[in-house]
Amino acid sequence: MLATYLIGLREGLEAALIVSILVAYLVRTDRRSALPWVWAGVGIAIAMSVGVALVLDLTSAALSETAEQLFAGFMSLVAVALVTWMIFWMRSASRTIAHDLRGNLDQAFAMGVGAVATMAFAAVAREGLETAVFFFSLTHGTEAGLAPLAGLVLGLATSAGIGWLLYRGAVRINLSTFFRYTGLLLILVAAGVLAYGIHELQEAGLLPGEANLAFDVSATIPADSWYASVARGVLGFRPAMSVLEVVAWAAYVGTTMLLFLRPVRPAATRSTQDAPAPTAVTS
Numbered sequence: 344m345l346a347t348y349l350i351g352l353r354e355g356l357e358a359a360l361i362v363s364i365l366v367a368y369l370v371r372t373d374r375r376s377a378l379p380w381v382w383a384g385v386g387i388a389i390a391m392s393v394g395v396a397l398v399l400d401l402t403s404a405a406l407s408e409t410a411e412q413l414f415a416g417f418m419s420l421v422a423v424a425l426v427t428w429m430i431f432w433m434r435s436a437s438r439t440i441a442h443d444l445r446g447n448l449d450q451a452f453a454m455g456v457g458a459v460a461t462m463a464f465a466a467v468a469r470e471g472l473e474t475a476v477f478f479f480s481l482t483h484g485t486e487a488g489l490a491p492l493a494g495l496v497l498g499l500a501t502s503a504g505i506g507w508l509l510y511r512g513a514v515r516i517n518l519s520t521f522f523r524y525t526g527l528l529l530i531l532v533a534a535g536v537l538a539y540g541i542h543e544l545q546e547a548g549l550l551p552g553e554a555n556l557a558f559d560v561s562a563t564i565p566a567d568s569w570y571a572s573v574a575r576g577v578l579g580f581r582p583a584m585s586v587l588e589v590v591a592w593a594a595y596v597g598t599t600m601l602l603f604l605r606p607v608r609p610a611a612t613r614s615t616q617d618a619p620a621p622t623a624v625t626s
Contacts, residue, residue, distance in 0.1 A: 344491055348497055350474060351496070352499075360440070361467070364445070380457070381463040384464035388467035389471060393475075426473060426533045430533075433522045481532075537591055538589070557590075566581065
Protein backbone atom coordinates (compact mmCIF):
# COMPACT_ATOMS: atom_id res chain seq x y z
CA MET A 344 0.00 0.00 0.00
CA LEU A 345 2.85 2.39 0.81
CA ALA A 346 4.58 1.72 -2.52
CA THR A 347 1.40 2.18 -4.55
CA TYR A 348 0.55 5.33 -2.57
CA LEU A 349 3.95 6.73 -3.47
CA ILE A 350 3.58 5.96 -7.18
CA GLY A 351 0.04 7.39 -7.18
CA LEU A 352 1.20 10.54 -5.40
CA ARG A 353 4.21 11.07 -7.64
CA GLU A 354 2.61 10.30 -11.00
CA GLY A 355 -0.66 11.95 -10.01
CA LEU A 356 1.04 15.15 -8.92
CA GLU A 357 2.96 15.37 -12.17
CA ALA A 358 -0.31 15.12 -14.11
CA ALA A 359 -2.12 17.49 -11.72
CA LEU A 360 0.72 20.00 -11.99
CA ILE A 361 0.56 20.00 -15.78
CA VAL A 362 -3.23 20.29 -15.87
CA SER A 363 -3.25 23.11 -13.28
CA ILE A 364 -0.71 25.06 -15.32
CA LEU A 365 -2.75 24.58 -18.51
CA VAL A 366 -6.03 25.59 -16.87
CA ALA A 367 -4.53 28.59 -15.07
CA TYR A 368 -2.92 29.86 -18.26
CA LEU A 369 -6.14 29.51 -20.26
CA VAL A 370 -8.10 31.37 -17.57
CA ARG A 371 -5.50 34.11 -17.26
CA THR A 372 -5.34 34.65 -21.03
CA ASP A 373 -9.15 34.72 -21.33
CA ARG A 374 -9.41 31.45 -23.26
CA ARG A 375 -12.00 29.76 -21.09
CA SER A 376 -13.75 28.39 -24.16
CA ALA A 377 -10.93 25.86 -24.49
CA LEU A 378 -11.34 24.50 -20.94
CA PRO A 379 -13.90 21.79 -21.90
CA TRP A 380 -11.41 20.47 -24.43
CA VAL A 381 -8.72 20.26 -21.77
CA TRP A 382 -11.02 18.25 -19.50
CA ALA A 383 -12.07 16.06 -22.43
CA GLY A 384 -8.43 15.22 -23.09
CA VAL A 385 -7.88 14.50 -19.39
CA GLY A 386 -10.96 12.25 -19.21
CA ILE A 387 -9.99 10.21 -22.26
CA ALA A 388 -6.45 9.77 -20.89
CA ILE A 389 -7.77 8.52 -17.54
CA ALA A 390 -10.17 6.08 -19.23
CA MET A 391 -7.36 4.76 -21.44
CA SER A 392 -5.05 4.28 -18.44
CA VAL A 393 -7.70 2.29 -16.57
CA GLY A 394 -8.26 0.23 -19.71
CA VAL A 395 -4.56 -0.57 -20.00
CA ALA A 396 -4.48 -1.69 -16.35
CA LEU A 397 -7.44 -4.03 -16.96
CA VAL A 398 -5.87 -5.42 -20.14
CA LEU A 399 -2.63 -6.19 -18.32
CA ASP A 400 -4.49 -7.97 -15.52
CA LEU A 401 -6.75 -9.97 -17.86
CA THR A 402 -3.85 -10.90 -20.13
CA SER A 403 -1.83 -12.20 -17.21
CA ALA A 404 -4.76 -14.24 -15.90
CA ALA A 405 -5.34 -15.90 -19.30
CA LEU A 406 -1.76 -17.15 -19.73
CA SER A 407 -0.21 -20.43 -18.70
CA GLU A 408 2.03 -20.46 -15.64
CA THR A 409 5.30 -20.15 -17.56
CA ALA A 410 3.90 -17.57 -19.97
CA GLU A 411 2.51 -15.59 -17.06
CA GLN A 412 5.93 -15.55 -15.39
CA LEU A 413 7.55 -14.35 -18.62
CA PHE A 414 4.86 -11.70 -19.09
CA ALA A 415 5.19 -10.46 -15.51
CA GLY A 416 8.98 -10.44 -15.75
CA PHE A 417 9.11 -8.44 -18.97
CA MET A 418 6.41 -5.99 -17.81
CA SER A 419 8.41 -5.43 -14.63
CA LEU A 420 11.46 -4.50 -16.73
CA VAL A 421 9.29 -2.15 -18.81
CA ALA A 422 7.93 -0.57 -15.62
CA VAL A 423 11.43 0.02 -14.27
CA ALA A 424 12.49 1.62 -17.56
CA LEU A 425 9.44 3.91 -17.60
CA VAL A 426 9.78 5.01 -14.00
CA THR A 427 13.52 5.59 -14.35
CA TRP A 428 12.92 7.77 -17.39
CA MET A 429 10.16 9.65 -15.54
CA ILE A 430 12.38 10.31 -12.52
CA PHE A 431 15.18 11.82 -14.60
CA TRP A 432 12.82 13.72 -16.91
CA MET A 433 11.07 15.47 -14.00
CA ARG A 434 14.43 16.09 -12.34
CA SER A 435 15.51 18.21 -15.30
CA ALA A 436 12.09 19.63 -16.26
CA SER A 437 10.73 20.73 -12.87
CA ARG A 438 12.39 24.15 -13.08
CA THR A 439 11.12 25.05 -16.55
CA ILE A 440 7.92 23.05 -16.94
CA ALA A 441 5.56 26.02 -16.51
CA HIS A 442 7.41 28.14 -19.09
CA ASP A 443 7.59 25.28 -21.60
CA LEU A 444 3.92 24.33 -21.20
CA ARG A 445 2.74 27.88 -21.78
CA GLY A 446 4.72 28.10 -25.01
CA ASN A 447 3.38 24.74 -26.20
CA LEU A 448 -0.17 25.72 -25.28
CA ASP A 449 0.06 28.92 -27.31
CA GLN A 450 1.12 26.88 -30.33
CA ALA A 451 -1.64 24.31 -29.74
CA PHE A 452 -4.30 27.01 -29.36
CA ALA A 453 -3.22 28.53 -32.68
CA MET A 454 -3.83 25.15 -34.33
CA GLY A 455 -7.33 24.75 -32.86
CA VAL A 456 -9.10 23.38 -29.80
CA GLY A 457 -8.45 19.82 -30.93
CA ALA A 458 -4.74 20.42 -30.48
CA VAL A 459 -5.40 21.74 -26.96
CA ALA A 460 -7.31 18.55 -26.10
CA THR A 461 -4.51 16.45 -27.58
CA MET A 462 -1.93 18.28 -25.49
CA ALA A 463 -3.88 17.67 -22.27
CA PHE A 464 -4.47 14.04 -23.28
CA ALA A 465 -0.77 13.42 -23.99
CA ALA A 466 0.34 14.97 -20.69
CA VAL A 467 -2.02 12.87 -18.56
CA ALA A 468 -1.82 9.70 -20.69
CA ARG A 469 1.94 9.50 -20.21
CA GLU A 470 1.59 9.52 -16.44
CA GLY A 471 -1.42 7.21 -16.56
CA LEU A 472 0.31 4.56 -18.66
CA GLU A 473 3.35 4.62 -16.40
CA THR A 474 1.07 4.24 -13.38
CA ALA A 475 -0.84 1.31 -14.93
CA VAL A 476 2.32 -0.63 -15.84
CA PHE A 477 4.06 0.06 -12.55
CA PHE A 478 0.96 -0.81 -10.51
CA PHE A 479 0.67 -4.14 -12.33
CA SER A 480 4.32 -4.93 -11.64
CA LEU A 481 4.05 -3.95 -7.97
CA THR A 482 0.93 -5.99 -7.26
CA HIS A 483 1.32 -9.04 -9.50
CA GLY A 484 1.72 -12.21 -7.50
CA THR A 485 0.88 -10.58 -4.18
CA GLU A 486 -2.01 -11.44 -1.88
CA ALA A 487 -2.52 -8.04 -0.31
CA GLY A 488 -6.18 -7.79 -1.29
CA LEU A 489 -7.44 -4.27 -1.92
CA ALA A 490 -4.64 -2.54 0.03
CA PRO A 491 -2.49 -1.75 -3.06
CA LEU A 492 -5.48 -0.35 -4.94
CA ALA A 493 -6.47 1.69 -1.89
CA GLY A 494 -2.94 3.07 -1.67
CA LEU A 495 -2.98 4.05 -5.35
CA VAL A 496 -6.39 5.74 -5.10
CA LEU A 497 -5.35 7.57 -1.95
CA GLY A 498 -2.13 8.75 -3.62
CA LEU A 499 -4.02 9.99 -6.68
CA ALA A 500 -6.59 11.73 -4.48
CA THR A 501 -3.82 13.43 -2.49
CA SER A 502 -2.13 14.61 -5.68
CA ALA A 503 -5.42 15.92 -7.05
CA GLY A 504 -5.99 17.89 -3.85
CA ILE A 505 -2.49 19.35 -3.98
CA GLY A 506 -2.97 20.24 -7.64
CA TRP A 507 -6.20 22.09 -6.85
CA LEU A 508 -4.51 23.98 -4.00
CA LEU A 509 -1.65 24.91 -6.32
CA TYR A 510 -4.12 26.21 -8.87
CA ARG A 511 -5.94 28.26 -6.24
CA GLY A 512 -2.65 29.65 -4.97
CA ALA A 513 -3.38 28.28 -1.49
CA VAL A 514 -0.04 26.46 -1.22
CA ARG A 515 3.47 26.91 -2.51
CA ILE A 516 5.70 23.87 -2.99
CA ASN A 517 9.38 23.65 -3.74
CA LEU A 518 8.96 21.28 -6.68
CA SER A 519 12.66 20.59 -7.07
CA THR A 520 12.87 19.38 -3.47
CA PHE A 521 9.62 17.40 -3.70
CA PHE A 522 10.60 15.54 -6.85
CA ARG A 523 14.12 15.00 -5.54
CA TYR A 524 13.01 13.14 -2.40
CA THR A 525 10.17 11.22 -4.03
CA GLY A 526 12.58 10.32 -6.81
CA LEU A 527 14.99 8.81 -4.28
CA LEU A 528 12.18 6.73 -2.77
CA LEU A 529 10.97 5.60 -6.20
CA ILE A 530 14.47 4.45 -7.09
CA LEU A 531 14.27 2.00 -4.16
CA VAL A 532 10.78 0.88 -5.21
CA ALA A 533 11.90 0.44 -8.84
CA ALA A 534 14.89 -1.63 -7.70
CA GLY A 535 12.48 -3.97 -5.93
CA VAL A 536 10.37 -4.28 -9.10
CA LEU A 537 13.55 -5.05 -11.06
CA ALA A 538 14.48 -7.81 -8.61
CA TYR A 539 10.95 -9.22 -8.84
CA GLY A 540 11.10 -9.20 -12.64
CA ILE A 541 14.37 -11.11 -12.59
CA HIS A 542 12.87 -13.59 -10.12
CA GLU A 543 9.93 -14.25 -12.46
CA LEU A 544 12.23 -14.70 -15.46
CA GLN A 545 14.34 -17.12 -13.41
CA GLU A 546 11.25 -19.12 -12.45
CA ALA A 547 10.26 -19.25 -16.11
CA GLY A 548 13.70 -20.63 -16.98
CA LEU A 549 14.76 -17.68 -19.14
CA LEU A 550 17.48 -16.56 -16.72
CA PRO A 551 19.78 -18.92 -14.79
CA GLY A 552 20.62 -19.02 -11.09
CA GLU A 553 17.22 -19.44 -9.41
CA ALA A 554 18.65 -21.97 -6.94
CA ASN A 555 21.83 -19.97 -6.34
CA LEU A 556 20.65 -18.02 -3.29
CA ALA A 557 22.41 -14.97 -1.91
CA PHE A 558 20.63 -15.48 1.42
CA ASP A 559 17.71 -17.35 2.95
CA VAL A 560 16.31 -15.91 6.17
CA SER A 561 12.82 -17.38 5.78
CA ALA A 562 13.24 -19.23 9.07
CA THR A 563 13.77 -15.91 10.85
CA ILE A 564 11.52 -13.66 8.76
CA PRO A 565 8.31 -15.44 7.71
CA ALA A 566 7.25 -14.47 4.19
CA ASP A 567 3.66 -13.94 5.35
CA SER A 568 4.59 -11.55 8.20
CA TRP A 569 3.50 -7.93 7.98
CA TYR A 570 7.04 -6.57 8.10
CA ALA A 571 8.14 -8.91 5.30
CA SER A 572 5.16 -7.68 3.25
CA VAL A 573 6.15 -4.06 3.86
CA ALA A 574 9.77 -4.76 2.92
CA ARG A 575 8.67 -6.55 -0.24
CA GLY A 576 6.21 -3.85 -1.25
CA VAL A 577 8.64 -0.97 -0.76
CA LEU A 578 12.09 -2.50 -1.38
CA GLY A 579 11.34 -5.74 -3.20
CA PHE A 580 12.89 -7.72 -0.33
CA ARG A 581 11.97 -11.38 0.00
CA PRO A 582 13.28 -13.73 2.72
CA ALA A 583 15.06 -15.81 0.06
CA MET A 584 16.65 -14.05 -2.92
CA SER A 585 19.02 -15.27 -5.61
CA VAL A 586 22.46 -13.82 -6.23
CA LEU A 587 21.32 -12.35 -9.56
CA GLU A 588 18.37 -10.57 -7.91
CA VAL A 589 20.56 -9.02 -5.21
CA VAL A 590 23.27 -7.99 -7.66
CA ALA A 591 20.70 -6.39 -9.99
CA TRP A 592 19.04 -4.57 -7.07
CA ALA A 593 22.34 -3.20 -5.74
CA ALA A 594 23.67 -2.28 -9.20
CA TYR A 595 20.47 -0.42 -10.12
CA VAL A 596 20.30 1.49 -6.83
CA GLY A 597 23.99 2.37 -6.85
CA THR A 598 24.11 3.52 -10.48
CA THR A 599 20.77 5.33 -10.53
CA MET A 600 21.34 7.09 -7.20
CA LEU A 601 24.75 8.29 -8.36
CA LEU A 602 23.35 9.74 -11.58
CA PHE A 603 20.25 11.15 -9.91
CA LEU A 604 22.19 13.00 -7.21
CA ARG A 605 24.49 14.71 -9.68
CA PRO A 606 24.03 18.50 -9.82
CA VAL A 607 21.58 19.60 -12.50
CA ARG A 608 23.07 21.78 -15.18
CA PRO A 609 21.52 25.25 -15.28
CA ALA A 610 19.16 25.82 -18.17
CA ALA A 611 20.80 27.10 -21.33
CA THR A 612 20.55 30.75 -22.28
CA ARG A 613 17.24 31.85 -20.92
CA SER A 614 16.61 35.23 -19.46
CA THR A 615 15.92 35.52 -15.78
CA GLN A 616 12.77 37.40 -16.60
CA ASP A 617 11.34 34.52 -18.65
CA ALA A 618 12.42 31.71 -16.31
CA PRO A 619 9.78 30.54 -13.79
CA ALA A 620 10.50 30.55 -10.09
CA PRO A 621 11.99 27.17 -9.12
CA THR A 622 10.50 27.18 -5.66
CA ALA A 623 6.78 27.49 -6.30
CA VAL A 624 3.93 27.07 -8.69
CA THR A 625 1.33 29.78 -8.78
CA SER A 626 -1.79 30.28 -10.83
